[in-house]
Amino acid sequence: MTEQRSDIWIADDDRGVRFVLAEVLRDAGLDVREFGDAEEVRAALRKASPALLLTDVRMPGEDGLTLVAEFKTKGLGPVIVMSAFTDVATTAAAYRAGAVDYLAKPFDLDQAVAAVQRALADVPASSAAPAVPPAPTHALLGESPAMREVFRLIGRVAGSDLNVLVTGETGTGKELVARALHEESPRRDKPFVALNTAAIPSELLESELFGHEAGAFTGATRRHAGRFEQAEGGTLFLDEIGDMPLALQTRLLRVLAGGEFYRVGGRELIRGNVRIIAATHQDLDARVAAGQFRADLKHRLDVVRIELPPLRQRRSDIALLAQHFLASAAQELHLPPKRFSRAALKAIGQRDFPGNVRELENLCRRLAVIAPGNEILPSDLGATGAGSTAGGWTEALREWAAQALADGEVDIHTRAREALDQTLLQIALEAHEGHRQHAAAALGVGRNTLTRKLGSSRTRRPPKS
Numbered sequence: 351m352t353e354q355r356s357d358i359w360i361a362d363d364d365r366g367v368r369f370v371l372a373e374v375l376r377d378a379g380l381d382v383r384e385f386g387d388a389e390e391v392r393a394a395l396r397k398a399s400p401a402l403l404l405t406d407v408r409m410p411g412e413d414g415l416t417l418v419a420e421f422k423t424k425g426l427g428p429v430i431v432m433s434a435f436t437d438v439a440t441t442a443a444a445y446r447a448g449a450v451d452y453l454a455k456p457f458d459l460d461q462a463v464a465a466v467q468r469a470l471a472d473v474p475a476s477s478a479a480p481a482v483p484p485a486p487t488h489a490l491l492g493e494s495p496a497m498r499e500v501f502r503l504i505g506r507v508a509g510s511d512l513n514v515l516v517t518g519e520t521g522t523g524k525e526l527v528a529r530a531l532h533e534e535s536p537r538r539d540k541p542f543v544a545l546n547t548a549a550i551p552s553e554l555l556e557s558e559l560f561g562h563e564a565g566a567f568t569g570a571t572r573r574h575a576g577r578f579e580q581a582e583g584g585t586l587f588l589d590e591i592g593d594m595p596l597a598l599q600t601r602l603l604r605v606l607a608g609g610e611f612y613r614v615g616g617r618e619l620i621r622g623n624v625r626i627i628a629a630t631h632q633d634l635d636a637r638v639a640a641g642q643f644r645a646d647l648k649h650r651l652d653v654v655r656i657e658l659p660p661l662r663q664r665r666s667d668i669a670l671l672a673q674h675f676l677a678s679a680a681q682e683l684h685l686p687p688k689r690f691s692r693a694a695l696k697a698i699g700q701r702d703f704p705g706n707v708r709e710l711e712n713l714c715r716r717l718a719v720i721a722p723g724n725e726i727l728p729s730d731l732g733a734t735g736a737g738s739t740a741g742g743w744t745e746a747l748r749e750w751a752a753q754a755l756a757d758g759e760v761d762i763h764t765r766a767r768e769a770l771d772q773t774l775l776q777i778a779l780e781a782h783e784g785h786r787q788h789a790a791a792a793l794g795v796g797r798n799t800l801t802r803k804l805g806s807s808r809t810r811r812p813p814k815s
């Protein structure tokens with residue numbers, strides 16, 4: 351029997367959290383009841399049920415997620431999960447159990463209130479005013495159905511030793527997924543070792559992977575443990591696996607099949623216990639078809655596949671990610687916090703990011719440094735975006751100017767203008783073999799202007815790049 355449906359219940363074993371949360375929710379005009387664990391909530395449910403439950407996940411006794419599931423099956427009010435465990439598995443489990451929102455502790459109290467009000471108003475999270483819980487830098491964020499599916503898969507396979515192949519365009523978060531898989535696995539206390547196959551010259555790759563003995567080749571003065579050995583008991587992340595030379599593919603396949611290997615130049619057979627996660631931005635099946643990748647190796651690596659869609663196919667994540675990156679850049683660089691105006695968020699959300707999450711992250715870091723006000727407006731995005739032809743150099747200019755102003759320099763306009771003139775003039779003169787008239791014509795300036803500008807360069811210094 352339920353008699354009151356207007357109050358908010360908070361379940362958390364941390365009295366401090368309960369207290370401050372209850373305070374702000376009361377200030378916001380809501381009735382609040384506090385509980386120290388899931389059993390207390392269950393007991394109270396016999397007499398009443400709340401308009402909304404905010405629950406911690408890990409509490410003594412029963413797990414908070416069982417409450418989420420119970421609320422869902424009984425059709426009770428919405429549940430918001432709060433947890434210091436921002437790992438994918440917990441997040442994924444919370445949503446799976448039916449939570450409407452997830453607050454990563456420590457959270458901003460205003461954001462918690464906003465989340466509660468949003469849930470009470472039954473507004474889907476993605477269309478409401480954004481509330482971004484601060485998340486650790488390495489957290490894999492996302493609210494889009496595609497990312498929730500990724501979280502679910504990670505949660506499901508992390509506990510097993512199955513090899514995983516992560517695919518997706520550059521910058522979509524493949525390495526972060528590999529780390530999440532490791533951190534969610536029983537191997538989490540053992541090393542996570544990454545090797546970018548494409549970044550290492552092929553002749554060194556074998557010894558990088560398997561190590562070498564002293565004297566194995568010129569320059570091998572000491573015994574060196576390869577990544578396989580370094581990752582013992584843990585996870586080895588092989589990035590850009592599609593670029594692995596065929597000979598090494600054969601060797602890797604043998605190691606994966608037998609679980610044993612020799613160091614380069616070594617006689618001792620080493621038995622490894624390593625979980626392999628591989629990633630590629632390439633179409634591995636196409637490479638197999640083209641004879642560039644061994645089909646049998648692909649089968650070994652591609653036991654479970656996690657596909658990360660490009661950011662343009664999960665636009666609903668852009669605002670969340672952008673706000674997270676902006677906040678963490680400010681924190682990391684000790685800058686005053688900034689926020690996006692709604693219009694700016696909307697504009698960002700419509701962009702295509704060929705460099706995916708990494709490009710978005712870089713954009714936000716730049717904005718944290720160079721946007722003038724504490725609210726970022728669409729006009730601030732102007733020159734920094736992909737697709738703007740002048741993008742590269744105006745970005746550099748912005749950074750230079752921001753730094754110069756921060757250093758208290760004056761007269762930077764003159765210096766910058768001169769540097770601009772000098773650069774254009776020099777390039778044009780080089781292109782026209784020193785012929786001033788042709789260079790001037792190519793630049794669209796008069797010959798006199800060009801001569802004057804060239805003359806002025808001797809008296810002033812251009813900005814350092």
Ligand SMILES: Nc1ncnc2c1ncn2[C@@H]1O[C@H](COP(=O)(O)OP(=O)(O)OP(=O)(O)O)[C@@H](O)[C@H]1O
Nearest residue numbers: 489490491492519520521522523524525526707708
């Ligand atoms: N879902 C996400 N949540 C938060 N940060 C993310 C997410 N996805 C990617 N990032 C961040 O974006 C950057 C690029 O991610 P990552 O290096 O994992 O991409 P990748 O797909 O492995 O790239 P590449 O193919 O170029 O190696 C990193 O700084 C990472 O922390």
